[in-house]
Amino acid sequence: MTLSLPLTLKRSLVFSWLLLLLLLALVLGVALGAVTLSPLEVVRALLGQEENPIVTELRLPRVLGGLLVGAALGVAGAAFQGLFRNPLADPYLMGSASGAAFAVTLFAVILGGLSPAFAQHAVFQHLPLSATLFGFLGALLATLLTLVLAGGVARTGELVLAGVVVGSVLTGATTYLMMQDADRVRAVFAYTLGNLAFMGWPSVKALLLFLLLALPPLLLLGRVLNALQLGEETAKSLGLPLDALKLLLLLAASLLTASAVAQAGIIGFVGLVAPHALRRLLGEDYRLLLPASALGGAVLLGFADLLARTLTRPAELPVGVVTTLLGGPFFLYLMWRRRGRA
């Protein structure tokens, strides 16, 4: 790992690029679709100079929602990796996302049976707040279960294995719940695969609320994550109230995961890829890595969604399929590199 350019310059460059790409993802995301708009039309609609319901009612909430989901997953991934000092920890691989999805589905079932309303995601449109809270509990319980099964956080292989097992079992349970109403399976199936198509303004508001709740404590704890990288005993010897801080980090990361899953289903690998790519550019200082991972996650999911919408036009792929297709090989690459080093 090298940082050859002067460090501050390199770091500001990375952040500038991220902001630029974020803006690009926003404009392109709003411009592309069944009716393609010119970038100029998009910018004018965004600035409120021209009324365009396609932009304000349909595309903007979807694109904004997608960026927020990406940001939540990116930060949650970075936080999980720092907290567990494990480079392969992420909301998807830890089983946390599956836990949230299971709990959200259960919530929907309890609420109205698998009614047509659910198939149209009315539950998520009208009750995104309570769905997130339910998902939060699911994410938390799944993460704890993974930790118990793995016997702690130290062994990378065991942790991922336990996470995959917990994730698979919970995904199976989710599928079972959904299969209770086979007619609706198609629409619901699209949700579990990770889909931004159901985003509306209520989803955006819910995401914003939970990001505002969970992001500040995480960003303020960057130094704690830095200290944790020196080992738990060292962090403790520095006087940090480690048990409380670790719990806070776990709660915040789980809440972010749940808020993403409740609105968009399971979108894998964003939380793994974004922090990893940025770690190579920025180093491992979590004071930088956490905000950068928020931006990076947003950019990644923004562009993945562009692919999802354009690859099979006029049909649309669930964005989770795109991130998994891109993220899976990346994960294998990481495993291969680690083995090469060991």
Next chain:
Amino acid sequence: MGGLEARGIVGPHALRGVDLALRPGEWLALLGPNGAGKSILLRVMAGLLRPRKGEVFLEGRPLGRYGSYERGRLLAYLPQGGAYPEGLLVEEVVRLGRLPHLGLWGREGKEDKEAVEWALEATGAAAFRGRLLGTLSGGERQRVLLARALAARPRYLLLDEPTTFLDLEHQAGVVALLRRLAEMGLGVLSVLHDPNQAALAHRVAVVREGRVLAEGGPEEVLSEPLLQRLYGPGVRVFPLEGRPHVYLDG
């Protein structure tokens, strides 16, 4: 009353009744075979593990009655080898040592910056302050981690095998630094594997099966009969320039 003192420590694990006192201004080396309980004792004295019986006193007050930040300002602990963040800058690693003074969200002041500079200079880590930890050699890295421990400006420094994995040159550097720190008034307690390094400390305590078997100046503790009891009959000791030298008789 100055010093860091363990009284009647029983448990956890191997410890079976340990009394040990570290005074300010001295370097005390803990020596003993594997599994004797040296590292556990060090962690108990650092306040990281609670003994089942007995108590550790820091300057006359039970260690448990100190707040965690207050304890961190007085006692610095450096674990053995293990994990280190490859992607952190040397300077940030050393600055983490100021956390006991700053708490979670304190802003660094003049005093903090001076302490970090001092620690970087004292360990010779200033030369690579702008590099990532992962790009350093083992010896350089150990100096950075030592600087991190020193940055708190502690009164007592507790180190677990600070010379392991270092080549001879860097071992000598660490040993000289520990002596110098003690001469500056710090109490230094280090677990060591090599009796010849322990011979350079002011005092040596030999730990075996959870007890302190012998304690005193190196010339008195590092005797051939005692070392043979610890490590077997192949160990020989001969004095040179007033210091015991230990070697293996093939």
